[in-house]
Amino acid sequence: MVAVAAEPDGGGAAAVSVLVREYDGDRDLAAVERLEQACEVGPSSGGKKMCLFTDLLGDPLCRVRHSPAYLMLVAENGEEIVGVVRGSVKTVSCGGKQQVFCKVAYLLGLRVSPAHRRRGIARKLVQRMEEWFRTSGAEYAYVATDADNEASVRLFTSRCGGYAKFRTPSLLVHPVFRHHDLTPSRRTRIIQLSPMEAETLYRARFAGVEFFPTDIDAVLNNNLSLGTFLAVPAAMNWVGIEAFLAMPEGSSSSWAVASVWNSKDAFRLQLRGAPALWRAAALATRAADAAAPWLRVPSVPDLFSSPFGVHFIYGLAGAGHDAPRMARALCRHAHNLARRAGARVVVAEVAGGDPVRAGVPHWPRLGAEDLWCVKRLADGYESASVIGDWTKAPPGNSIFVDPREF
Structure with missing residues (x-):
């Protein structure tokens, strides 16, 4: 769902040289479909190999194309697609009575081929996507993952740098x-x-x-x-x-x-x-x-x-x-x-x-506890002078989950 399938970067096989580029539907569709079908979403349950797999119905952009601005990147090793990530940018409320709005970026659909994990590919995809986020004027980036997905949580809070645990909504x-x-x-x-x-x-x-x-x-x-x-x-x-x-x-x-x-x-x-x-x-x-x-x-x-x-x-x-x-x-x-x-x-x-x-x-057995991690991308935006650093704001009672990012 909004979970991230990612390898625990580092500590494994040697890093590989990959080309990170924008998704091309005409040449990449079949390869991305194969990659998606090979990648589970979220962790196994209770130590058992029970995982969710996603079928995008022939449209790899379906989970971002309804957003105001979006991008999809692929990691290519020679002629093989070994990784993919999607991102979108929009303007949202930062919460509170002041009704302050800022531009945020959402990172989702991160996948790395099981045969190419632990080689730094996920980190490279995230870094390139963050470059586009900054160019698009986003002040914050956030990502949602299963709270029990330790590999994904480590990837963002440790290896990608700057992401902090932010909100913990429940998937019911x-x-x-x-x-x-x-x-x-x-x-x-x-x-x-x-x-x-x-x-x-x-x-x-x-x-x-x-x-x-x-x-x-x-x-x-x-x-x-x-x-x-x-x-x-x-x-x-x-x-x-x-x-x-x-x-x-x-x-x-x-x-x-x-x-x-x-x-x-x-x-x-x-x-x-x-x-x-x-x-x-x-x-x-x-x-x-x-x-x-x-x-x-x-x-x-x-x-x-x-x-x-x-x-x-x-x-x-x-x-x-x-x-x-x-x-x-x-x-x-x-x-x-x-x-x-x-x-x-x-x-x-x-x-x-x-x-x-x-x-x-x-x-309860069908649901999950989500973890939203957020990162401040740049200083100097108008909202910063009003709310300070949103990553340090206490949670409110409610949160709006955009269906375009589910």
Whole structure:
């Protein structure tokens, strides 16, 4: 997902001479596809060789091409592609009440061929990408990886230099049940907002949330964005977004909002090497659900034998004492959308201290604890005079996870 597959640089085979250059779709597509299929995403689980692999559906740029500015680099050893990395640049909120924005770069999709790891290739790719980040005016660079991926964490915090552990959001994963929708709450009303209404709500209430993108309108109007949904009490008289926002904060009823991103049409994932017990248990749930659907057994889809699609919940936030229940209603609605669309998993990523986290249904064994590392690239930008060094800022309760970078 947003994890990084990287070799623990240094201490292994001798460094090799590689050419790092921009990706050329006409000449590099097949080689990059082979590289992606050979590289796992994230660490093994519990010492077992269980890893996620990514299928980019024939478009290696799919995970960055929706960003305002993006670049993909490859490392070439002779005529062989042995490494790849992607990067994007955008403007986001640094958090806090001042609503300060700065230009940040995101580094993702770092892959090195298993046969060429421990030779400094990952470090060279990162360094070249950082050169482009600086040229593009980015003040900070950040990267997300699985907190348990020690090789990846060491690569950025030690060998690439300057990256510091910054935020630790949780990746919450829920399987999509095969034969039935999740029952909606009768106490909650779900309203689908237009992209313009959603933009108005997000800018009014969440512009001060860390990593909130200034081009939220581009995100909401993207073809992969399936809609934004607002959960309010069933008894609320809804008369429009302007009237809703006009209610003083703290005086309105509890509510929650979330948007859904169709990652299924951008990439697929495959879980390989799962323990036999997991496979048998998942098969048993499907068999029981098929034989007696009226029992509503929570059937686990087949995540092990073939690639599967994902729907991603982003912009999840809320207010009021009942916000977690509202968030749960939104997640149920997202589950039902995913089931009809053929996605097998629904994913949300939220900050550890976010109150709505308590309302997000998830299966702990399928999720992960993310680690976001950040690096300051240069001094002298306008935001630095206002917020100082963002890398040293304490975390807030919420964080905005851009679906274009999932």
